[in-house]
Amino acid sequence: xxxxxxxxxxxxxxxxxxxxxxxxxxxxxxxxxxxxxxxxxxxxxxxxxxxxxxxxxxxxxxxxxxxxxxxxxxxxxxxxxxxxxxxxxxxxxxxxxxxxxxxxxxxxxxxxxxxxxxxxxxxxxxxxxxxxxxxxxxxxxxxxxxxxxxxxxxxxxxxxxxxxxxxxxxxxxxxxxxxxxxxxxxxxxxxxxxxxxxxxxxxxxxxxxxxxxxxxxxxxxxxxxxxxxxxxxxxxxxxxxxxxxxxxxxxxxxxxxxxxxxxxxxxxxxxxxxxxxxxxxxxxxxxxxxxxxxxxxxxxxxxxxxxxxxxxxxxxxxxxxxxxxxxxxxxxxxxxxxxxxxxxxxxxxxxxxxxxxxxxxxxxxxxxxxxxxxxxxxxxxxxxxxxxxxxxxxxxxxxxxxxxxxx
Numbered sequence: 226x227x228x229x230x231x232x233x234x235x236x237x238x239x240x241x242x243x244x245x246x247x248x249x250x251x252x253x254x255x256x257x258x259x260x261x262x263x264x265x266x267x268x269x270x271x272x273x274x275x276x277x278x279x280x281x282x283x284x285x286x287x288x289x290x291x292x293x294x295x296x297x298x299x300x301x302x303x304x305x306x307x308x309x310x311x312x313x314x315x316x317x318x319x320x321x322x323x324x325x326x327x328x329x330x331x332x333x334x335x336x337x338x339x340x341x342x343x344x345x346x347x348x349x350x351x352x353x354x355x356x357x358x359x360x361x362x363x364x365x366x367x368x369x370x371x372x373x374x375x376x377x378x379x380x381x382x383x384x385x386x387x388x389x390x391x392x393x394x395x396x397x398x399x400x401x402x403x404x405x406x407x408x409x410x411x412x413x414x415x416x417x418x419x420x421x422x423x424x425x426x427x428x429x430x431x432x433x434x435x436x437x438x439x440x441x442x443x444x445x446x447x448x449x450x451x452x453x454x455x456x457x458x459x460x461x462x463x464x465x466x467x468x469x470x471x472x473x474x475x476x477x478x479x480x481x482x483x484x485x486x487x488x489x490x491x492x493x494x495x496x497x498x499x500x501x502x503x504x505x506x507x508x509x510x511x512x513x514x515x516x517x518x519x520x521x522x523x524x525x526x527x528x529x530x531x532x533x534x535x536x537x538x539x540x541x542x543x544x545x546x547x548x549x550x551x552x553x554x555x556x557x558x559x560x561x562x563x564x565x566x567x568x569x570x571x572x573x574x575x576x577x578x579x580x581x582x583x584x585x586x587x588x589x590x591x592x593x594x595x596x597x598x599x600x601x602x603x604x605x606x607x608x609x610x611x612x613x614x615x616x617x618x619x620x621x622x623x624x625x626x627x628x629x630x631x632x
Contacts, residue, residue: 236424237417245356248423252349255430260342262434266335266441273327280320284313303474304466308459315459319452326448334437334444340576345430347580348587352423355591359419362598363411366404373397399536399606406605407598415594422590540607547600554593562586 236244291309377397380390562582564575 236420244420248420248427249349249353252345252423252427252430255427255434256342256345256349259338259345259430259434262437262441263335263338263342266330266338266437269441270327270331270335273323273330277320277323277327280316280323284316284320288313303471305471308463308466311459311462315455318455322448322452326444329444330441334440336572338433338437341433343576344580344583345426347584348426349423351584351587351591352419352426355419355587355594358591359411359415359594359598362595363408366407370397370401370404373400399609402605402609403602406601410598410601415598418594536606540603544600544603544607547596547603551593551596551600554589554596558586558589558593 236248239247291313295306373393373396377390377393380387380393384390562579564579
């Protein structure tokens with residue numbers, strides 16, 4: 226597979242939302258294609274199971290017929306009957322090989338592909354929901370800024386330049402700064418990460434589909450090669466059969482089972498012949514019926530100061546909380562869950578456990594993205610606080626603390 230080859234283009238390079246819709250459509254189609262492969266493999270396995278069962282029953286029926294119609298009447302042996310038993314044995318092995326191939330296709334290919342398809346469908350649903358949530362956040366931030374701008378303009382029109390106007394101005398500027406930071410974080414960090422994650426998932430789908438197609442072909446190839454070698458050996462053996470030798474061997478077996486050193490001949494019968502002239506003579510002759518058997522084993526202002534001090538402290542505390550939450554989530558999501566199957570584990574339970582772990586992992590990743598967006602808003606607003614002249618607002622201690630949180 227060319228999984229390690231570097232791609233020149235990425236959906237990250239395209240402008241939204243067209244790239245997003247194209248990626249979603251492509252993912253849906255490839256998942257559907259993988260399911261198509263799964264259904265095909267299941268149908269193939271069912272056909273093989275049916276053929277195996279029918280072939281097995283065919284061998285059983287003809288063994289019974291052989292015993293009833295041939296060996297039950299006369300215990301014949303020789304190469305001809307050995308070849309017949311070998312053909313029945315090869316047919317039985319063919320049935321077993323078909324069943325083995327069907328079991329492998331059903332469990333190792335179709336079963337694994339089915340679980341994989343379910344997992345990727347869940348991931349796609351979660352990614353779509355994550356994108357919708359992020360878009361809602363961005364749209365909501367625009368509405369908040371728009372509302373503050375309208376309030377800001379309304380206060381100016383009604384009251385002019387007053388402390389209330391200054392408060393509205395600060396709120397508007399801070400929110401505008403935060404929203405712009407949010408949009409930047411979303412566009413250049415969060416969204417590319419989400420797209421790259423979906424691209425990687427898409428690579429896994431393509432790779433898995435191709436690998437399983439190759440595996441199906443390999444299983445069928447191995448099956449045919451194995452059966453070809455077996456029947457090839459049978460064909461070679463059958464070519465060595467000699468009809469004349471077969472008949473001679475049977476004649477020899479008659480002689481060996483008679484108990485005499487030689488087979489009775491016509492000359493011996495002639496000597497025991499009594500001429501018709503001699504009426505008192507009688508003819509004495511014996512007839513021997515030999516038989517043999519052979520079997521095979523069959524797998525700012527005070528009000529402003531108060532406002533700024535309060536928001537400064539709230540921002541600092543929230544930044545501190547965000548850092549703790551991010552550290553905790555980063556630790557929990559450091560490694561992506563891996564499906565681990567033990568020999569005695571139930572496959573459905575293992576798959577269910579893995580899907581739950583993957584679901585939790587993806588939700589925590591989304592929570593981390595939301596925290597990063599919130600952090601970008603607060604950090605941008607905090608920068609505004611720190612950049613103020615500290616003597617103008619009299620909150621030196623809080624600004625020093627806040628500056629430390631930003632750094």
